[in-house]
Amino acid sequence: MNLNIKAEQEHTYDAIVVGSGISGGWAAKELCEKGLKTLVLERGRNVEHIKDYPTATMAPWEFKYRGWHSREMKEKHPIQSRCYAFEEATQHFWVNDVENPYNEIKPFNWLRGYHVGGRSLMWGKQCYRWSDLDFEANAKDGHGVDWPIRYKDVAPWYTYVESFVGISGQAEGLPQLPDGVFLPPMEMNCVEKHVAARIKEKYKDRIMTIGRAAHLTKGLHDRGPCQYRNMCARGCPFTGYFSSNGATLPAAAKTGNMTLRPYSIVLDVIYDEKTQKAKGVRIMDAETKQTMEYFAKIIFLNASTLGTAAILLNSVSSRFPTGLGNDSDQVGRNLMDHHFGVGAGGIMEGFEDKYFFGRRPNGIYIPRFRNTNASTKRDDYVRGFGYQGGASRGRGNGSEGIGIALKESQSEASGEWSMWIGAWGEHLPYEDNTVRLNKDKKDKYGLPTLDIDCSFRDNELAMRKDMLDSAKEMLESAGLKNVGGSDDMPPPGHCIHEMGTARMGRDPKTSVLNGWNQMHAVKNVFITDGACMASSACQNPSITYMALTARATDYAVKELKKQNI
Template sequence: MNLNIRAVKENTYDAIVVGSGISGGWAAKELCEKGLKTLVLERGNDVKHVKDYTTAMMAPWEFPHRLQLSNEVKQNFPIQSRCYAFDESSKQYWVNDKENPYNEIKPFNWLRGYHVGGRSLMWGRQVYRWSDLDFEANAKDGHGVDWPIRYKDIAPWYDYVETFAGVSGQAEGLPQLPDGKFLPPMEMNCLEKHVAARIKEKYNDRIITIGRVAHATKPMQNGRQCQSRNLCHRGCPFTGYFSSNGVTLPAAAATGNLTLRPDSIVTEVIYDEQKGKATGVRVLDAHTLQSVEYYANIVFLNASTLGTTFVLLNSTSNRFPNGLGNDSEQVGHNLMDHHFGVGADGEFDGFEDQYYNAGRRPNGIYVPRFRNVNEATKMKDYVRGFGYQGGAGRGRGNGTEGVGAALKESLTEPGKWSMGIGSWGEHLPYYENKATLNKDKKDKYGLPTLDIDCEFKENELAMRKDMLESAKEMLAAAGLKNITSYDDMPPPGHCIHEMGTARMGRDPKTSVLNSWNQLHAVKNVFVTDGACMASSACQNPSITYMALTARACDHAVKELKKGNV
C-alpha cells in the first residue's frame, strides 16, 4: 500500500463543515472562534459579500426583461422559478433544475441554491422561537418521537444567536412564542395598527404583532443596518439582514482558522470501522471531477435537509450498509415542510389621507399560533396549529382603464387600502414521507439522485379549513370589506422549510441523533441543519437551526478536548 502521507497531512483539519448556508455558517464561526482549524466545503460556486451582489443596485429598467423571466429561464428553472424570490435579479442564486434532477414520487418542489451562503442569501428572514408547546408536542399527542431537549436547553442559545445575528421584534409575553433579544421593531402602518387594535378588542386568544425578522434596525457590527430597500433576495450590500456571506463567514475568516473550498461536492463521510468513528469526507471537485479526501476529528453536516440526507445515505460501509448512522432505519424518513398558500384578503374604506413612512419595509405582520395552545383552544378535528403572516398597503390608481395619459396620470395616485393574511401550518412527522437514493438515475456528476415521496395528510387538510375560515373571520371582525379567500395548496417543499430526515430523539432505535445533535452511533459526526428536527412546529425554523448549531459546536469542542470524540 502506497500512502501519500504529505497529501493526508495537507488535507487534515480539526473540523470539517459540509455546507455554508445558515447553519453551516454558524458552525464555521463557532468552531473557528473556539480555535479549531476548520474546512468549510460548499458544493456550489463562491459568492463574495457585496462584490458578487451584481444586481443589488440595479433599477428595474436596467434588466433586459424588466425583472420578468424569459422562456429560456423558465425552461431551465421550471421548479425554482415557482419561488416568490426568483426573478431576473436573483436567478443566479438558484440551481438549474435540468442540471440538478430529483425524482418526484409525489409532487415536491425542492427549491435550493448551490453557492457559498446557500439560501441565507434568499431566505424570508422571519425568525420565531419555539416553546415547550412545540418541544413537548410529540410526547403529548403521540406523533413522532419525543424531542430529547426542552425550551430551557436551547433558550440561552437563542439569546446568543439572536444577539449576534440581529433580530428586530416586539416583545409580547406569549408562552407559545417566547420573546427574544430584540432590536427595535419595524413599524406597522396605519391599517395594520387599526386591524391589530380591532383584533385585540374582539378576541382574547390572539394578537397581531410586527414580524420578527433577522434585520439590523439599528447599527450593528461593521455598521450593518437595514436600509428598507426590500431587495433582499439580490444580496444586501449594506448587510442589513443576516446572511452567512455577510455575518458568520466573515467572523470565521477573521480568526485565521477558516479554509473555505467552494465547488466541492461532498459525496460521503469516511467511516473507519476499526476506530469506530468518522475520519473525514470524500469530495468530488465540481470542475475537474477529481475525487479528494479531507480529514478531521469532527464533521458537521449542514448541507440542508435533503443534502444531508443524501450524504448520510450515500455513506455506506460494512458497519452501516444502509447509510451512516442509520441503525434505526430513520434516515431519510419523517420528511416535513410547512403547508401554506391559504388565507384571505380584504379592502378597507378610510385612511385616504395616509400612506407609508418607512420606505419599502422588508417585513409584514405576524399572528402567533392560537389553536391547541391550551384546553380552551383545543380543536376536535386536528392537532397542532398555525400562524399568519401578512400586511396592508395601498394599490395604485383610481381604476382608470386603457392606455395613454389618463391611465398614466391615474397611476400616480394611491388606490384603496387593502390587507391580506396567509397561514403557515404544522406538518406532522410521518415515517412514510421520505427521501431515498435512486442509484439508477444519476446526475451530471454520475452521483445517485433522490426519490422524494412526501405529502400532506388528513391532519393538515383539516387544519387548512380552519386556516381559511379564521382568516376571513378576522378580517371581517377588523372591518374589512369585499373579503376574498384562497387555498392554492402548493405541494410540500414549496415553503422551503423542509426538515426531519435525521431526527433527534432519546432512543437510538427510533432516532438518528442524540440531544447534542450527534449521530447516536458515530459520536464525532453532528447534524444541525433542518434534517435534525423531530417535529416542524408552525414557526419559521431557521433561528432554531442557528441555536442548535451554536449549542452543538460548544458541546463538540468540549468533548473534543476531553478526548470523547
C-alpha cells in the first residue's frame, strides 16, 4: 500500500473555517490572531477588497439599462431579483438561481451570494444587541428550547466586536435594547427629529432613534469614514462600512496564518469513529469538480443557516446516519426568518424651507415596545417587533423643460415631505419549519438540493395586525396627514435573516450545540452562523453572530490548549 503522507500533511491545518461571510470572517480573524494556521474555505469566487468592486464608482448613465432589471437578469435571477439590493450594479454579487436551484415546499426566497465575503458585502448593516428579554423568551413562554446563555454571557463580546466593527448610534438607556460601543450617530433629518419628539411626548413606552449601523461616521482602524453615497451593495472603495473583505479577512491575512481557498464547495465533515471527533472536511473544487480532503483540529461551520444545515445533513456515518451531530433530530429544524413588509406612511406638512444633505445609508429605529413588561403585555400574541424607516423629500418634478431648465428644476427641493415606517417581527421557532436534502433532485455538481418547508403562523399573523395599526397610529399622532398602511407579507427568507437549523440548547436531546456553540456530540466542531440560533428576536441578527463567534473562538482555542478537544 502506498500512503501519500506528504499530501495529507500539506492539507493539514490547526483550524478550518467553512464560509467567509460575516461570521466566517470573524472566525478566521480570531483563530489566526490566536496563532492557529487556519484554512478558510469559500464555495464561490474570490473577491478582493476594492479591486473587485467594478461598479462602485459608476454613474447611472454608465449602465446599459440605467439600473433597471433586464430580461436576462430576471431570467438568471428570478428569486435574487426580488431583493431590494439586487440591481444592474450589484447583480454580480448574487447567485444565478438557474445554476443554484432549491425546492420550495412552501414559498421561500433564498437570497444569497457565493463569493469571498458572502452577504457581508450586501447586508443592511443594522446592528442591535439582544437583551435578556430575548434570551429568556423561550423559557418564559415555552416556545423552542431555553437558550443556554444570557445577556451577561454575550455582553463583553458585543463590546469586543463593536470596537472593531465600528457601530454608529445613539445611546438610549433602554433595557430591551442595550447600548453598545458607538461612534457618533448619523443625524436624523428635520422631519424625523420632529416625529421623534412627538412620539416621545405621546408615548411613555417607546422612542424613535437613529439606526445603529455598521457605518463609520469617523475613521476607524484605517477604514472609512462613510461618504454618504448610499451605494453600499456595490462594495465600498472607502471601506465606510463593515465587511469581511474590508475588515476581518485582511486582519486574518495580516497574521500570516490564513490560507484562503475560494471555489471550494464543502461536501461533508469527516468523522473519525475512533477519536469521536471530526478530523476534517471533504470538498469539491467548483471549477474542476475534483474532490479532496483537508484536516484540522478545530472546525468552524459558517456556511450560512441553510448552507451549514446542508453540510451537516450530508455528513453521514455509522455513528451519525442522519447527519453529523444529529442525535436530537434537530438538524434542519426550527428554521426562522423575520417577517416584515408591513407598515405605514404619510405626508408631513410644513418644512418647505428644509432639505437634507447627502444620501444617508441608514434610517430611524423604533425599538420593541410590546410584551416587554406586564404593562405592555398582549393577549393575542407573544414576542414583539421594531420599526425601521425614514423621512425624505424629492427634488424637482421631472417635467419642467429640457436642458438647463430641467437641470435647474432638479437642483431644488420641491413637493412634500413624506415618511414611512415598516416593522420587523419575531418568528417563533417551529420544529416543523425544516430544511431537508433532496437526493432525487441534484444541482449541476451532482449534489442534493434542499427542500425548504417554512411558513409564518398564527402568532406572526396576529402580530402583523398590531404592526400595521401601531404604525398608522404613531404617524397620525406625530402629525402626518393622509396616513395609509399596507401589508404585503413576503414569504420567509425574504428578510435574509435565516436562523435556526442547528440550535443551541442546554439538553443534547433537544439541541445540537451547547452554550459555547460547540456540538454536543462532536466536541471539535463549532457553529456560529445563523444556524446556531434558538430564537429569532426581532432585531437584525448579524452583530449577535459576530459576538457569538468571537466568544466561541476564544473558548475553542483555550480548550484546544488544555487538550480537551
